[in-house]
Amino acid sequence: MLNQIVKLWLKYWYVFAEGLWGTLWMSAVSVFFAVLLGTFLAVMKLSRFRVLRWIVDVYLWIMRGTPILLQLYFFWIGLPKILPLELSDTTCVLSALIFNAGAYVCEVVRSGIQAVDPGQAEAAKSLGMSGYNTMTRIILPQAVKNILPALGSEFISMIKQTSLASVFFVPELMTAQKSVQSATFLSIQSLIIAGVIYLAVTSILTAALRVYERRLRKSECNA
Amino acid sequence: MPEKISIKTKSVKTKSVKTDSIKTEKRRRELIRVENLSKSFGQLRVLSGITESIYEGEVVSIIGPSGSGKSTFLRCLNLLERPTSGRITFEETDLNDKKVNAAKHRQKIGMVFQLFNVFPHLTVMNNITIAPMLEKKLPRAEAEKRAAELLDRVGLLDKRDEYPSRLSGGQKQRLAIIRALAMEPNVILFDEPTSALDPEMVGEVLDVIRALAKSGMTIVIVTHEMGFAREVSDRVLFMDGGVIREQGSPEEIFKNARDPRTVSFLSKIL
Numbered sequence: 001m002l003n004q005i006v007k008l009w010l011k012y013w014y015v016f017a018e019g020l021w022g023t024l025w026m027s028a029v030s031v032f033f034a035v036l037l038g039t040f041l042a043v044m045k046l047s048r049f050r051v052l053r054w055i056v057d058v059y060l061w062i063m064r065g066t067p068i069l070l071q072l073y074f075f076w077i078g079l080p081k082i083l084p085l086e087l088s089d090t091t092c093v094l095s096a097l098i099f100n101a102g103a104y105v106c107e108v109v110r111s112g113i114q115a116v117d118p119g120q121a122e123a124a125k126s127l128g129m130s131g132y133n134t135m136t137r138i139i140l141p142q143a144v145k146n147i148l149p150a151l152g153s154e155f156i157s158m159i160k161q162t163s164l165a166s167v168f169f170v171p172e173l174m175t176a177q178k179s180v181q182s183a184t185f186l187s188i189q190s191l192i193i194a195g196v197i198y199l200a201v202t203s204i205l206t207a208a209l210r211v212y213e214r215r216l217r218k219s220e221c222n223a
Numbered sequence: 224m225p226e227k228i229s230i231k232t233k234s235v236k237t238k239s240v241k242t243d244s245i246k247t248e249k250r251r252r253e254l255i256r257v258e259n260l261s262k263s264f265g266q267l268r269v270l271s272g273i274t275e276s277i278y279e280g281e282v283v284s285i286i287g288p289s290g291s292g293k294s295t296f297l298r299c300l301n302l303l304e305r306p307t308s309g310r311i312t313f314e315e316t317d318l319n320d321k322k323v324n325a326a327k328h329r330q331k332i333g334m335v336f337q338l339f340n341v342f343p344h345l346t347v348m349n350n351i352t353i354a355p356m357l358e359k360k361l362p363r364a365e366a367e368k369r370a371a372e373l374l375d376r377v378g379l380l381d382k383r384d385e386y387p388s389r390l391s392g393g394q395k396q397r398l399a400i401i402r403a404l405a406m407e408p409n410v411i412l413f414d415e416p417t418s419a420l421d422p423e424m425v426g427e428v429l430d431v432i433r434a435l436a437k438s439g440m441t442i443v444i445v446t447h448e449m450g451f452a453r454e455v456s457d458r459v460l461f462m463d464g465g466v467i468r469e470q471g472s473p474e475e476i477f478k479n480a481r482d483p484r485t486v487s488f489l490s491k492i493l
Contacts, residue, residue, distance in 0.1 A: 122303055123340035123399075127354035127406055128330030137353060141344050 005189045012180045012190075019176025020197055026090075026165065026172055027158040030097040031105075034158075035151060037098060038105025043135065045110055056106065063103035069164060072096045076168055093165045097158070105154060112147035113139055145216065152209040156202050163198075173197060251278040254410055254441055255300060260309035262295055269295045271465040272309070277410065282442045284452035284473075287462035288488055293445040296462065297412050300443070301332040314409070330358060333403030333411040337418050339395040341387040347374070347398055348383045351405045359406070366405075373401035377431050393424030397431055404435075411435070413444035449493060453477050461485045 009016070045056040063071070075096035080087045116139050124134040166174035177194040181187045255277040262270040269292045277283060277300075285293045298304040299311065302318060302325045311318045318328060342350050351370040355361040361369075374380040377397040387395055396416060403411055413432065417425045429451050436442055436455045446452050452459055452473065459476040461469045461484070469482040477493075480486045 126334035
Protein backbone atom coordinates (compact mmCIF):
# COMPACT_ATOMS: atom_id res chain seq x y z
CA MET A 1 0.00 0.00 0.00
CA LEU A 2 2.69 2.46 1.04
CA ASN A 3 4.64 1.31 -1.93
CA GLN A 4 1.71 2.13 -4.21
CA ILE A 5 1.30 5.55 -2.69
CA VAL A 6 4.95 6.40 -3.23
CA LYS A 7 4.80 5.19 -6.82
CA LEU A 8 1.63 7.14 -7.45
CA TRP A 9 3.18 10.27 -5.99
CA LEU A 10 6.36 9.92 -8.03
CA LYS A 11 4.38 9.47 -11.22
CA TYR A 12 1.66 12.10 -10.66
CA TRP A 13 3.16 14.58 -8.22
CA TYR A 14 2.89 17.41 -10.78
CA VAL A 15 -0.86 16.85 -11.08
CA PHE A 16 -1.23 17.23 -7.33
CA ALA A 17 1.12 20.24 -7.34
CA GLU A 18 -0.96 21.95 -10.00
CA GLY A 19 -4.07 21.12 -8.03
CA LEU A 20 -2.56 22.57 -4.87
CA TRP A 21 -1.67 25.73 -6.74
CA GLY A 22 -5.30 26.02 -7.88
CA THR A 23 -6.49 25.52 -4.30
CA LEU A 24 -4.12 28.14 -2.92
CA TRP A 25 -4.79 30.91 -5.41
CA MET A 26 -8.54 30.33 -5.32
CA SER A 27 -8.50 30.51 -1.54
CA ALA A 28 -6.40 33.67 -1.57
CA VAL A 29 -8.54 35.40 -4.17
CA SER A 30 -11.82 34.46 -2.49
CA VAL A 31 -10.65 35.52 0.97
CA PHE A 32 -9.34 38.79 -0.43
CA PHE A 33 -12.65 39.71 -2.07
CA ALA A 34 -14.61 38.27 0.83
CA VAL A 35 -12.77 40.71 3.13
CA LEU A 36 -13.74 43.66 0.92
CA LEU A 37 -17.35 42.47 0.72
CA GLY A 38 -17.46 41.55 4.41
CA THR A 39 -16.09 44.93 5.55
CA PHE A 40 -18.61 46.71 3.37
CA LEU A 41 -21.44 44.58 4.80
CA ALA A 42 -20.19 45.08 8.38
CA VAL A 43 -20.19 48.86 8.02
CA MET A 44 -23.71 48.64 6.56
CA LYS A 45 -24.81 46.45 9.45
CA LEU A 46 -23.51 49.01 11.95
CA SER A 47 -25.14 51.90 10.10
CA ARG A 48 -27.90 53.88 11.73
CA PHE A 49 -30.12 53.39 8.69
CA ARG A 50 -32.53 50.57 9.35
CA VAL A 51 -32.94 49.65 5.67
CA LEU A 52 -29.21 48.97 5.27
CA ARG A 53 -29.12 46.84 8.43
CA TRP A 54 -32.15 44.95 7.21
CA ILE A 55 -30.55 44.23 3.82
CA VAL A 56 -27.47 42.79 5.52
CA ASP A 57 -29.58 40.71 7.88
CA VAL A 58 -31.46 39.14 4.96
CA TYR A 59 -28.19 38.49 3.16
CA LEU A 60 -26.63 36.78 6.19
CA TRP A 61 -29.81 34.83 6.79
CA ILE A 62 -29.72 33.36 3.28
CA MET A 63 -25.97 32.79 2.95
CA ARG A 64 -25.56 31.18 6.35
CA GLY A 65 -28.82 29.28 6.31
CA THR A 66 -28.31 27.36 3.06
CA PRO A 67 -25.61 24.80 2.20
CA ILE A 68 -22.63 26.10 0.32
CA LEU A 69 -23.01 23.32 -2.24
CA LEU A 70 -26.45 24.63 -3.08
CA GLN A 71 -25.01 28.13 -3.44
CA LEU A 72 -22.28 26.81 -5.71
CA TYR A 73 -24.85 25.15 -7.99
CA PHE A 74 -26.96 28.27 -7.89
CA PHE A 75 -24.09 30.49 -9.02
CA TRP A 76 -22.81 27.94 -11.52
CA ILE A 77 -26.18 27.64 -13.22
CA GLY A 78 -27.63 31.05 -12.46
CA LEU A 79 -24.78 33.51 -12.91
CA PRO A 80 -24.22 32.90 -16.65
CA LYS A 81 -27.97 33.38 -17.16
CA ILE A 82 -28.11 36.69 -15.28
CA LEU A 83 -24.92 38.25 -16.63
CA PRO A 84 -24.52 38.70 -20.37
CA LEU A 85 -20.91 37.49 -20.19
CA GLU A 86 -18.94 34.38 -21.01
CA LEU A 87 -18.25 33.10 -17.52
CA SER A 88 -15.88 30.23 -16.88
CA ASP A 89 -16.77 27.58 -14.33
CA THR A 90 -13.91 28.90 -12.20
CA THR A 91 -15.41 32.41 -12.14
CA CYS A 92 -18.84 31.12 -11.15
CA VAL A 93 -17.42 28.95 -8.39
CA LEU A 94 -15.16 31.74 -7.13
CA SER A 95 -18.10 34.17 -6.97
CA ALA A 96 -20.09 31.70 -4.92
CA LEU A 97 -17.18 31.18 -2.53
CA ILE A 98 -16.69 34.96 -2.20
CA PHE A 99 -20.35 35.72 -1.54
CA ASN A 100 -20.54 32.87 0.96
CA ALA A 101 -17.34 33.79 2.82
CA GLY A 102 -18.34 37.47 2.73
CA ALA A 103 -21.21 36.65 5.07
CA TYR A 104 -18.87 35.07 7.60
CA VAL A 105 -16.22 37.76 7.25
CA CYS A 106 -18.94 40.36 7.83
CA GLU A 107 -19.54 39.00 11.31
CA VAL A 108 -15.79 38.84 12.00
CA VAL A 109 -15.31 42.46 10.96
CA ARG A 110 -18.41 43.62 12.79
CA SER A 111 -17.29 42.13 16.09
CA GLY A 112 -13.77 43.47 15.47
CA ILE A 113 -15.19 46.96 15.03
CA GLN A 114 -17.42 46.64 18.08
CA ALA A 115 -14.45 45.52 20.18
CA VAL A 116 -12.80 48.92 19.66
CA ASP A 117 -13.35 51.14 22.69
CA PRO A 118 -16.42 53.32 21.95
CA GLY A 119 -14.50 56.20 23.53
CA GLN A 120 -12.33 56.24 20.42
CA ALA A 121 -15.27 57.05 18.16
CA GLU A 122 -16.50 59.65 20.66
CA ALA A 123 -13.12 61.33 20.78
CA ALA A 124 -12.93 61.44 16.99
CA LYS A 125 -16.47 62.82 16.77
CA SER A 126 -15.77 65.40 19.47
CA LEU A 127 -12.90 66.67 17.32
CA GLY A 128 -15.41 67.22 14.53
CA MET A 129 -14.25 64.31 12.40
CA SER A 130 -16.77 63.08 9.85
CA GLY A 131 -18.29 59.63 10.17
CA TYR A 132 -16.26 58.41 7.21
CA ASN A 133 -12.94 59.67 8.58
CA THR A 134 -13.76 58.34 12.03
CA MET A 135 -14.36 54.89 10.57
CA THR A 136 -11.42 54.77 8.14
CA ARG A 137 -8.78 56.60 10.21
CA ILE A 138 -9.64 55.75 13.79
CA ILE A 139 -11.88 52.67 14.10
CA LEU A 140 -10.83 50.34 11.28
CA PRO A 141 -7.05 50.64 11.87
CA GLN A 142 -7.65 49.56 15.47
CA ALA A 143 -10.16 46.89 14.49
CA VAL A 144 -7.66 45.24 12.13
CA LYS A 145 -5.76 43.89 15.12
CA ASN A 146 -8.92 42.13 16.32
CA ILE A 147 -9.85 40.95 12.84
CA LEU A 148 -6.61 39.54 11.39
CA PRO A 149 -6.37 36.32 13.45
CA ALA A 150 -9.97 35.44 12.62
CA LEU A 151 -9.30 36.11 8.95
CA GLY A 152 -6.40 33.68 9.15
CA SER A 153 -8.78 30.96 10.29
CA GLU A 154 -11.16 31.98 7.53
CA PHE A 155 -8.35 31.43 5.00
CA ILE A 156 -7.63 27.99 6.45
CA SER A 157 -11.24 26.91 6.23
CA MET A 158 -11.41 28.35 2.72
CA ILE A 159 -8.60 25.99 1.67
CA LYS A 160 -10.80 23.10 2.67
CA GLN A 161 -13.93 24.66 1.21
CA THR A 162 -12.46 25.12 -2.27
CA SER A 163 -12.48 21.31 -2.54
CA LEU A 164 -16.18 21.67 -3.33
CA ALA A 165 -15.11 23.18 -6.64
CA SER A 166 -14.16 19.67 -7.73
CA VAL A 167 -17.88 19.03 -8.20
CA PHE A 168 -17.59 21.32 -11.21
CA PHE A 169 -14.14 20.09 -12.29
CA VAL A 170 -12.60 23.45 -11.56
CA PRO A 171 -8.84 22.81 -11.30
CA GLU A 172 -7.82 22.46 -7.66
CA LEU A 173 -6.48 19.74 -5.40
CA MET A 174 -9.60 17.55 -5.13
CA THR A 175 -10.11 17.76 -8.87
CA ALA A 176 -6.50 16.67 -9.30
CA GLN A 177 -7.18 13.71 -7.02
CA LYS A 178 -10.22 12.81 -9.10
CA SER A 179 -8.29 12.83 -12.35
CA VAL A 180 -5.46 10.73 -10.89
CA GLN A 181 -8.02 8.33 -9.51
CA SER A 182 -9.79 7.92 -12.83
CA ALA A 183 -6.50 7.38 -14.63
CA THR A 184 -5.17 4.76 -12.18
CA PHE A 185 -8.21 3.44 -10.26
CA LEU A 186 -6.11 3.81 -7.08
CA SER A 187 -8.78 5.77 -5.18
CA ILE A 188 -7.74 5.26 -1.56
CA GLN A 189 -4.09 5.90 -2.39
CA SER A 190 -4.77 9.15 -4.23
CA LEU A 191 -7.16 10.27 -1.49
CA ILE A 192 -4.44 9.70 1.09
CA ILE A 193 -1.98 11.80 -0.93
CA ALA A 194 -4.46 14.65 -1.28
CA GLY A 195 -5.32 14.38 2.41
CA VAL A 196 -1.68 14.59 3.46
CA ILE A 197 -1.19 17.67 1.30
CA TYR A 198 -4.27 19.35 2.82
CA LEU A 199 -3.05 18.48 6.30
CA ALA A 200 0.43 19.83 5.62
CA VAL A 201 -0.88 23.12 4.27
CA THR A 202 -3.44 23.68 7.03
CA SER A 203 -0.93 22.71 9.73
CA ILE A 204 1.70 25.13 8.44
CA LEU A 205 -0.84 27.94 8.23
CA THR A 206 -2.22 27.18 11.69
CA ALA A 207 1.28 27.26 13.15
CA ALA A 208 2.07 30.53 11.37
CA LEU A 209 -1.14 32.01 12.67
CA ARG A 210 -0.28 30.96 16.21
CA VAL A 211 3.14 32.62 16.00
CA TYR A 212 1.52 35.77 14.67
CA GLU A 213 -1.08 35.83 17.45
CA ARG A 214 1.58 35.32 20.09
CA ARG A 215 3.58 38.22 18.73
CA LEU A 216 0.44 40.35 18.68
CA ARG A 217 -0.27 39.53 22.30
CA LYS A 218 3.28 40.38 23.25
CA SER A 219 3.06 43.79 21.62
CA GLU A 220 -0.15 44.37 23.52
CA CYS A 221 1.54 43.60 26.81
CA ASN A 222 4.09 46.29 26.05
CA ALA A 223 1.31 48.73 25.31
CA MET B 224 -6.30 88.83 38.51
CA PRO B 225 -3.23 87.51 36.74
CA GLU B 226 -3.36 88.13 33.04
CA LYS B 227 -0.22 86.37 31.90
CA ILE B 228 -1.31 83.82 29.43
CA SER B 229 0.45 80.55 29.12
CA ILE B 230 -2.01 78.75 26.93
CA LYS B 231 -3.78 80.69 24.33
CA THR B 232 -5.70 79.73 21.26
CA LYS B 233 -6.26 81.80 18.21
CA SER B 234 -9.95 82.18 18.82
CA VAL B 235 -9.49 84.08 22.05
CA LYS B 236 -6.50 86.18 21.09
CA THR B 237 -8.57 88.93 19.60
CA LYS B 238 -11.31 88.95 22.17
CA SER B 239 -11.16 90.77 25.44
CA VAL B 240 -10.09 88.50 28.20
CA LYS B 241 -12.21 88.40 31.30
CA THR B 242 -11.11 91.06 33.69
CA ASP B 243 -14.07 91.77 35.93
CA SER B 244 -15.99 89.63 38.31
CA ILE B 245 -18.83 87.46 37.15
CA LYS B 246 -21.21 90.39 37.47
CA THR B 247 -20.28 91.36 33.93
CA GLU B 248 -21.30 88.03 32.50
CA LYS B 249 -24.69 89.24 31.29
CA ARG B 250 -22.98 91.65 28.99
CA ARG B 251 -20.91 88.90 27.45
CA ARG B 252 -21.93 87.10 24.35
CA GLU B 253 -24.06 84.06 24.94
CA LEU B 254 -22.23 81.05 23.49
CA ILE B 255 -24.53 78.18 24.37
CA ARG B 256 -28.17 78.44 25.34
CA VAL B 257 -29.94 75.42 26.71
CA GLU B 258 -33.73 75.55 26.94
CA ASN B 259 -35.79 72.99 28.78
CA LEU B 260 -33.37 70.18 27.92
CA SER B 261 -34.50 66.66 28.80
CA LYS B 262 -32.83 63.35 28.12
CA SER B 263 -34.08 59.86 28.83
CA PHE B 264 -32.41 56.53 28.27
CA GLY B 265 -35.41 54.25 27.84
CA GLN B 266 -37.43 54.59 31.02
CA LEU B 267 -34.64 56.33 32.87
CA ARG B 268 -34.98 60.10 32.92
CA VAL B 269 -31.49 61.53 33.31
CA LEU B 270 -32.11 65.20 32.60
CA SER B 271 -35.44 66.82 33.31
CA GLY B 272 -35.87 70.28 31.91
CA ILE B 273 -32.59 72.16 32.17
CA THR B 274 -32.44 75.79 31.14
CA GLU B 275 -29.04 77.41 31.28
CA SER B 276 -26.64 79.58 29.31
CA ILE B 277 -22.90 79.52 28.93
CA TYR B 278 -21.29 82.87 28.16
CA GLU B 279 -18.14 83.54 26.26
CA GLY B 280 -14.99 83.53 28.35
CA GLU B 281 -16.50 82.11 31.51
CA VAL B 282 -15.39 79.07 33.44
CA VAL B 283 -18.32 77.03 34.68
CA SER B 284 -17.94 74.08 37.01
CA ILE B 285 -20.64 71.47 37.32
CA ILE B 286 -20.65 69.56 40.59
CA GLY B 287 -23.05 67.06 42.08
CA PRO B 288 -23.41 63.45 43.15
CA SER B 289 -22.88 60.51 40.78
CA GLY B 290 -25.83 59.85 38.49
CA SER B 291 -27.08 63.40 38.76
CA GLY B 292 -26.81 63.90 34.98
CA LYS B 293 -23.68 66.09 34.91
CA SER B 294 -21.88 64.13 32.23
CA THR B 295 -25.04 63.62 30.18
CA PHE B 296 -25.66 67.36 30.26
CA LEU B 297 -22.12 67.97 29.04
CA ARG B 298 -22.42 65.33 26.32
CA CYS B 299 -25.64 66.86 25.05
CA LEU B 300 -23.81 70.15 24.45
CA ASN B 301 -21.75 68.64 21.62
CA LEU B 302 -24.41 66.19 20.50
CA LEU B 303 -22.64 63.06 21.68
CA GLU B 304 -26.09 62.48 23.17
CA ARG B 305 -29.19 63.58 21.28
CA PRO B 306 -31.59 65.42 23.58
CA THR B 307 -34.98 63.75 24.06
CA SER B 308 -36.60 67.16 24.12
CA GLY B 309 -35.67 70.79 24.53
CA ARG B 310 -33.48 73.12 22.56
CA ILE B 311 -29.75 73.79 22.45
CA THR B 312 -28.53 76.84 20.62
CA PHE B 313 -24.84 77.30 19.91
CA GLU B 314 -23.81 80.70 18.56
CA GLU B 315 -27.36 81.28 17.28
CA THR B 316 -27.50 77.89 15.55
CA ASP B 317 -30.30 75.60 16.66
CA LEU B 318 -28.68 72.22 17.05
CA ASN B 319 -31.95 70.32 16.82
CA ASP B 320 -32.17 71.42 13.23
CA LYS B 321 -31.67 68.30 11.13
CA LYS B 322 -29.77 70.34 8.58
CA VAL B 323 -27.05 71.20 11.10
CA ASN B 324 -23.88 69.26 10.35
CA ALA B 325 -22.95 67.73 13.70
CA ALA B 326 -19.30 67.25 12.71
CA LYS B 327 -18.89 70.89 11.68
CA HIS B 328 -20.57 72.00 14.87
CA ARG B 329 -18.36 69.83 17.05
CA GLN B 330 -15.23 71.39 15.60
CA LYS B 331 -16.10 74.49 17.61
CA ILE B 332 -16.60 72.53 20.82
CA GLY B 333 -13.61 70.71 22.24
CA MET B 334 -14.09 67.86 24.65
CA VAL B 335 -11.78 66.15 27.10
CA PHE B 336 -12.82 62.78 28.50
CA GLN B 337 -12.31 61.08 31.82
CA LEU B 338 -10.52 58.16 30.15
CA PHE B 339 -8.40 60.38 27.84
CA ASN B 340 -9.43 58.51 24.67
CA VAL B 341 -6.16 59.31 22.92
CA PHE B 342 -5.67 57.36 19.69
CA PRO B 343 -3.34 54.45 20.52
CA HIS B 344 -2.43 53.67 16.90
CA LEU B 345 -1.14 57.19 16.19
CA THR B 346 1.97 58.96 17.46
CA VAL B 347 1.58 61.88 19.84
CA MET B 348 2.12 64.26 16.93
CA ASN B 349 -0.44 62.54 14.69
CA ASN B 350 -2.97 62.44 17.52
CA ILE B 351 -2.94 66.23 17.39
CA THR B 352 -2.68 66.80 13.65
CA ILE B 353 -5.15 64.22 12.33
CA ALA B 354 -8.35 66.22 12.85
CA PRO B 355 -7.05 69.63 11.65
CA MET B 356 -5.49 68.02 8.58
CA LEU B 357 -8.55 65.98 7.65
CA GLU B 358 -11.34 68.32 8.60
CA LYS B 359 -9.79 71.77 8.20
CA LYS B 360 -7.52 70.79 5.30
CA LEU B 361 -4.55 72.27 7.11
CA PRO B 362 -1.26 71.43 5.32
CA ARG B 363 0.88 68.95 7.26
CA ALA B 364 3.74 71.40 7.85
CA GLU B 365 1.37 74.01 9.26
CA ALA B 366 -0.47 71.48 11.43
CA GLU B 367 2.77 70.09 12.82
CA LYS B 368 4.15 73.52 13.54
CA ARG B 369 1.08 74.40 15.60
CA ALA B 370 1.06 71.01 17.28
CA ALA B 371 4.70 71.46 18.26
CA GLU B 372 3.85 74.79 19.88
CA LEU B 373 1.01 73.20 21.83
CA LEU B 374 3.20 70.27 22.87
CA ASP B 375 5.84 72.69 24.05
CA ARG B 376 3.33 74.55 26.21
CA VAL B 377 2.34 71.43 28.10
CA GLY B 378 5.90 70.09 28.27
CA LEU B 379 5.44 67.13 25.93
CA LEU B 380 7.54 68.22 22.97
CA ASP B 381 10.12 65.50 23.56
CA LYS B 382 7.33 62.88 23.27
CA ARG B 383 6.18 63.95 19.81
CA ASP B 384 7.17 60.71 18.07
CA GLU B 385 6.19 58.33 20.87
CA TYR B 386 3.01 56.28 20.88
CA PRO B 387 0.51 56.99 23.68
CA SER B 388 1.26 53.61 25.28
CA ARG B 389 4.55 55.16 26.42
CA LEU B 390 2.83 58.05 28.21
CA SER B 391 1.64 58.26 31.80
CA GLY B 392 -2.00 59.02 32.54
CA GLY B 393 -1.25 62.66 33.22
CA GLN B 394 0.68 62.96 29.97
CA LYS B 395 -2.15 61.28 28.04
CA GLN B 396 -4.65 63.74 29.46
CA ARG B 397 -2.43 66.71 28.62
CA LEU B 398 -2.17 65.31 25.10
CA ALA B 399 -5.97 64.99 24.95
CA ILE B 400 -6.34 68.62 25.99
CA ILE B 401 -4.03 70.01 23.33
CA ARG B 402 -5.53 67.65 20.75
CA ALA B 403 -8.84 69.41 21.42
CA LEU B 404 -7.14 72.84 21.33
CA ALA B 405 -5.62 72.09 17.93
CA MET B 406 -9.09 72.44 16.40
CA GLU B 407 -9.28 75.96 17.87
CA PRO B 408 -12.65 75.47 19.54
CA ASN B 409 -14.70 78.28 21.06
CA VAL B 410 -15.39 76.30 24.19
CA ILE B 411 -13.90 73.22 25.83
CA LEU B 412 -15.93 70.71 27.79
CA PHE B 413 -14.11 68.70 30.45
CA ASP B 414 -15.78 65.52 31.64
CA GLU B 415 -14.13 64.65 34.97
CA PRO B 416 -10.67 65.12 33.49
CA THR B 417 -8.76 64.03 36.59
CA SER B 418 -10.99 61.24 37.93
CA ALA B 419 -9.01 58.44 36.27
CA LEU B 420 -5.59 59.78 37.26
CA ASP B 421 -3.22 58.68 39.96
CA PRO B 422 -3.20 61.34 42.69
CA GLU B 423 0.30 62.55 41.88
CA MET B 424 -0.73 63.29 38.30
CA VAL B 425 -3.82 65.32 39.07
CA GLY B 426 -1.81 68.48 39.64
CA GLU B 427 -0.10 68.56 36.25
CA VAL B 428 -3.44 68.27 34.44
CA LEU B 429 -5.14 70.87 36.63
CA ASP B 430 -2.23 73.24 35.92
CA VAL B 431 -2.93 73.00 32.21
CA ILE B 432 -6.66 73.61 32.70
CA ARG B 433 -5.93 76.51 35.05
CA ALA B 434 -3.66 78.14 32.47
CA LEU B 435 -6.34 77.61 29.85
CA ALA B 436 -8.93 79.26 32.09
CA LYS B 437 -6.68 82.26 32.64
CA SER B 438 -6.17 82.62 28.89
CA GLY B 439 -9.86 83.42 28.55
CA MET B 440 -11.01 80.15 27.05
CA THR B 441 -14.65 79.31 27.72
CA ILE B 442 -14.68 76.19 29.84
CA VAL B 443 -17.37 73.91 31.19
CA ILE B 444 -15.96 71.35 33.56
CA VAL B 445 -17.59 68.48 35.38
CA THR B 446 -15.37 67.77 38.34
CA HIS B 447 -15.04 66.27 41.77
CA GLU B 448 -12.04 68.49 42.54
CA MET B 449 -13.89 70.96 44.76
CA GLY B 450 -10.81 73.01 45.59
CA PHE B 451 -10.08 73.43 41.92
CA ALA B 452 -13.69 74.30 41.06
CA ARG B 453 -13.67 76.92 43.77
CA GLU B 454 -10.41 78.39 42.57
CA VAL B 455 -10.93 78.68 38.79
CA SER B 456 -14.69 78.95 38.30
CA ASP B 457 -16.66 82.05 37.62
CA ARG B 458 -19.82 80.08 38.24
CA VAL B 459 -20.61 76.78 39.90
CA LEU B 460 -23.68 74.72 39.01
CA PHE B 461 -24.88 72.11 41.47
CA MET B 462 -26.79 69.30 39.74
CA ASP B 463 -28.90 66.65 41.38
CA GLY B 464 -31.64 64.39 40.02
CA GLY B 465 -31.31 65.69 36.47
CA VAL B 466 -31.81 69.34 37.29
CA ILE B 467 -29.62 72.27 38.28
CA ARG B 468 -30.57 72.70 41.93
CA GLU B 469 -28.50 75.73 42.66
CA GLN B 470 -25.91 77.94 41.06
CA GLY B 471 -23.78 80.92 41.88
CA SER B 472 -20.27 82.15 42.35
CA PRO B 473 -17.87 79.73 44.07
CA GLU B 474 -18.24 81.79 47.23
CA GLU B 475 -22.02 81.53 47.19
CA ILE B 476 -22.03 77.79 46.59
CA PHE B 477 -19.18 76.68 48.79
CA LYS B 478 -19.79 79.05 51.70
CA ASN B 479 -23.45 79.98 51.61
CA ALA B 480 -25.30 77.21 49.83
CA ARG B 481 -29.05 77.59 50.34
CA ASP B 482 -30.45 74.42 48.85
CA PRO B 483 -30.46 71.61 51.44
CA ARG B 484 -29.28 69.09 48.79
CA THR B 485 -26.27 71.26 48.02
CA VAL B 486 -25.50 71.64 51.70
CA SER B 487 -25.70 67.92 52.35
CA PHE B 488 -23.63 67.08 49.25
CA LEU B 489 -20.90 69.55 50.16
CA SER B 490 -20.82 68.44 53.75
CA LYS B 491 -20.12 64.89 52.61
CA ILE B 492 -17.44 65.82 50.15
CA LEU B 493 -15.53 68.69 51.75
